[in-house]
């Protein structure tokens with residue numbers, strides 16, 4: 406068949422697609438690329454396909470173009486309880502283990518479905534947690550679901566499905582959790598829908614882990630049937646970032662066809678029947694230690710109980726919500742008067758997600774100087790990333806005792822308080838931070854989210870506006886202070902999306 410594009414155009418295009426979306430388009434799939442660009446050219450009013458391709462390849466393409474392309478180039482195929490063994494393992498092995506290990510500690514459970522498509526995966530998780538509501542009563546549950554494709558996300562937020570999405574569910578599942586709308590569609594019960602927070606996220610971008618989008622201190626990441634479409638280099642980079650998002654002992658679920666890959670270096674493969682699940686080592690010394698081929702019988706799904714109202718703690722409120730961890734004070738620069746090998750090493754280990762080892766180095770630094778506020782703040786951050794919020798707060802108080810005028814430390818304290826659900830105390834700490842540094846963009850941003858959560862939309866907009874005008878002082882690629890690697894351009898996008906959804910009356 407005649408080609409629409411020259412080979413050289415297609416070569417450049419597939420390299421740029423890999424860079425911007427991570428997707429792997431070898432020559433055997435170039436026909437799909439051509440078709441996608443032909444449709445995009447028509448949709449966006451380009452004179453012809455070559456103009457459209459030139460626009461994409463000549464400079465960084467806009468977010469809108471990337472998202473439209475994602476709609477044409479990605480596969481949003483998914484269904485409820487897809488690869489059911491994973492849900493069995495989550496319900497019968499992994500969550501009970503987390504509950505057991507955290508007895509007497511912080512009762513928090515954070516799950517992220519990355520590449521969630523139209524929502525069947527995160528809603529399957531939400532339903533599973535609903536089934537476990539007795540075990541999880543008084544737990545703070547957060548289910549984050551992200552995708553690059555805004556159309557899929559819009560459908561996910563609606564929570565309305567046809568029978569095709571139920572092709573693998575056991576008896577009772579659909580009746581218990583969905584309302585038959587009478588026109589061949591089934592609407593998810595609002596109590597379950599509200600347990601999941603959806604957000605846009607291109608996994609290629611370096612925007613996670615981050616306090617801004619709730620992608621840190623995660624217990625379980627589901628990223629199934631996503632990596633298989635990406636170039637090996639991008640997939641490896643994403644898995645390395647996932648490791649930093651996970652708590653020690655946290656789990657990465659991928660699909661069976663993705664496991665035979667070298668991307669997972671640094672994670673421990675754990676064999677369950679019909680599934681390999683990757684775990685971030687250390688910290689949570691598990692019963693399975695030293696026995697990777699665990700023989701755990703995976704029983705068939707138990708019959709679902711009749712629907713009852715949810716008893717779980719309230720799901721995450723308005724989007725975007727800050728995550729557990731909070732930004733450390735800036736990393737010491739070479740030549741800083743207090744630069745010391747243990748602290749430098751601690752920062753390096755922290756950035757690699759090796760929290761236990763980083764804490765050991767900080768401890769060494771604290772032997773040298775027990776009041777080093779940057780060491781204390783880093784320890785605070787490490788504890789927050791490990792979900793140890795009480796200790797994190799203690800550390801932030803200790804750091805502040807030695808450096809009361811640090812806006813960054815007040816901000817750090819505010820984010821931990823927020824994570825503990827102490828919104829009023831958090832707002833007070835944010836205002837202190839702003840009193841000390843009125844240009845602290847993230848303090849305005851976080852206050853905007855807090856006001857939004859309270860329904861104070863005008864006040865929220867005012868804080869968002871201030872954050873936006875402060876962001877105008879940065880180049881798009883500049884990193885925002887206290888943000889743990891978030892760029893100014895990315896934060897602007899997040900504010901733009903949030904405020905436009907607010908203006909459309911959607912606070913979820």
Ligand SMILES: C[S@@+](CC[C@H](N)C(=O)[O-])C[C@H]1O[C@@H](n2cnc3c(N)ncnc32)[C@H](O)[C@@H]1O
Pocket residue numbers: 426427428475479480481482483484487519520521522523526551552553554557606607608609628629630631634
């Ligand atoms: C086949 S679906 C998988 C859905 C679900 N995880 C499952 O296993 O049923 C793949 C999803 O990955 C998303 N995706 C592809 N590239 C992505 C990227 N760079 N960032 C975020 N999501 C991406 C697609 O939009 C699509 O919704």
